[in-house]
Amino acid sequence: MNLSQTPPASTGMADAPAVTQQDYRDAMSRVGAAVNVVTTDGPGGKAGFTASAVCSVTDSPPTLLVCLNRGSSVSPAFQANGVL
Template sequence: MQTREAFRSAQRRLAATVAVITAGQGEDAVGITATAVTSVSMDPPSLLVCVNRAASLHAVVAATGRFRVTYLRADQPEVARSFSGGRPQAERFGSAGWRLDGDGGPALDEALAACVCELEEAVDFGTHTIFVGRVAQAETGDGRPLLYCDGVFGELAA
């Protein structure tokens, strides 16, 4: 197996919390499903997200300097599927209770958690840009996280 395929196979076996990264407002709202999200620092509070430069989200984050990371609950796999590609952006936001005028990007009602970030740094690497955002706002909700591992959505065992 070539290194690229072996790497992809290895990464698919790592369980990760599912997030939707959004930016823009109204008709300009865009979003993607992602697991390439991680905290960077508590001082200042910051997150990094990795976005393919071919994704429509990329241009909007670069232009507006803001994005929202919404962590999904275990009962929201359809939301994740809606944002994982193949659908026009406007249809993606029809999957659940999205408010398209959210500060920093569309906001999902009843999310597990969400963070609005102001872009601090952008680093191109390979096909993606690593966007580092300073957290300007954080919210938490109830529920268990939606996880993704080896092509399957799931949740933590009780």
């Protein structure tokens, strides 16, 4: 059998039940993740939030990637201070 005659590989999903959007959201809301407390202090004031979207970028210089929504109530303080 040449490649043009090879049947597609089975994904094994044919017998899997359909998952509704709500079922998916409910399941994902129960997935555990590390929670980090991120704080700042400076001219913009003291502020903090909990974040699960944090990862190490490099150790020289020590750098973290932290995700914070611009619409967050603490975003102005972090932007004004420029530091975590």
